[in-house]
Amino acid sequence: MSWLIFALGLILVVGVSVLVASFLFTRSVAGKVRASMPPAGQFVDVAGGRLHYVEKGEGQPIVMIHGLSGNLHNFTYALMDRLADRYRVIAVDRPGCGHSTRDSDAQARLPNQAAMIAEFIEKLGLENPLIVGHSLGGAVSLFLASDHPERVGGLAMVSPLVAIQDRAPDVFKAIELPSPLVRNLIANTVAIPASIRRGAKVLDIVFSPEAPPIDFRIKGGGMLTLRPEAFYAASTDLMSVPLDIHELQTRYAGLSTPMGMLYGDGDAVLEHQKHIQALRDHQPDLHIEVLEGGGHMPVVTQAEATAAFIDTMARKIA
Numbered sequence: 001m002s003w004l005i006f007a008l009g010l011i012l013v014v015g016v017s018v019l020v021a022s023f024l025f026t027r028s029v030a031g032k033v034r035a036s037m038p039p040a041g042q043f044v045d046v047a048g049g050r051l052h053y054v055e056k057g058e059g060q061p062i063v064m065i066h067g068l069s070g071n072l073h074n075f076t077y078a079l080m081d082r083l084a085d086r087y088r089v090i091a092v093d094r095p096g097c098g099h100s101t102r103d104s105d106a107q108a109r110l111p112n113q114a115a116m117i118a119e120f121i122e123k124l125g126l127e128n129p130l131i132v133g134h135s136l137g138g139a140v141s142l143f144l145a146s147d148h149p150e151r152v153g154g155l156a157m158v159s160p161l162v163a164i165q166d167r168a169p170d171v172f173k174a175i176e177l178p179s180p181l182v183r184n185l186i187a188n189t190v191a192i193p194a195s196i197r198r199g200a201k202v203l204d205i206v207f208s209p210e211a212p213p214i215d216f217r218i219k220g221g222g223m224l225t226l227r228p229e230a231f232y233a234a235s236t237d238l239m240s241v242p243l244d245i246h247e248l249q250t251r252y253a254g255l256s257t258p259m260g261m262l263y264g265d266g267d268a269v270l271e272h273q274k275h276i277q278a279l280r281d282h283q284p285d286l287h288i289e290v291l292e293g294g295g296h297m298p299v300v301t302q303a304e305a306t307a308a309f310i311d312t313m314a315r316k317i318a
Helices: 002-036 110-123 136-147 170-175 180-187 191-207 228-249 272-280 303-317
Strands: 042-046 049-056 060-065 087-092 130-133 154-158 259-264 287-291
Touching (some): 060 136, 110 228, 130 136, 136 154, 191 228, 259 303
Parallel strands (some): 060 130, 259 287
């Protein structure tokens, strides 16, 4: 029996040593990321947290809301500059993402994120802005149009989450953690080393069938995911979606906001036909554009086509 106790003790010591080493490595990496990628814009305090945003240009306002595990750099990579000569373009870090904060996990709920962004729009004095919601940001924008229609001029959704999902996309399985305690432990220990090891593979899947740009980690904000708070926020967002997406789908028929969807027909994260149909069933006037050979990230890979889509939707509400 003594050998068994010794073996168990050795396993425990090794396990604790790995966690301690991972914790120290995570602190080092996160510190370097925070130093190299500080906030690029301004902050607005709203009920439930503090939102970080950047803006450029003048004219008709556009507010851009990014997706799961993303940040505003997804839009500044290539899209913002293509629009800023004719619009006032505002890219915001969703609550808890990028450099934005949220006061509690409750603020990860889709309607609560929408409420925070509605207050953000009000504080910036934006009238009838066009909301560009990408991926999970599409679901947030739909709640924004449903709960706060006075703050929305129209929706230009890109690769949006619209339909009920039976399960999370496979690429996000690693962050599917129901327990906040476990989520916090993993975020501060093994998550960042694992993200570094798997990062290239994950990007390949998210961008597939298109190739991720070689400078996406810096210019596109990918490095900001290498912080414990980013991992925790993404996992919390993922676990919060099923709590509200069913309710959201019951509201589609009652939405009167002009809406459009842009999808890549090769999207490897969300089934484009399923999500398009989920909204078109209730919104026969829905404007739909499909990019042949496009993936989940046209805001980065096909900025020209995405800008043209946004122009089309902007004209509908001008």
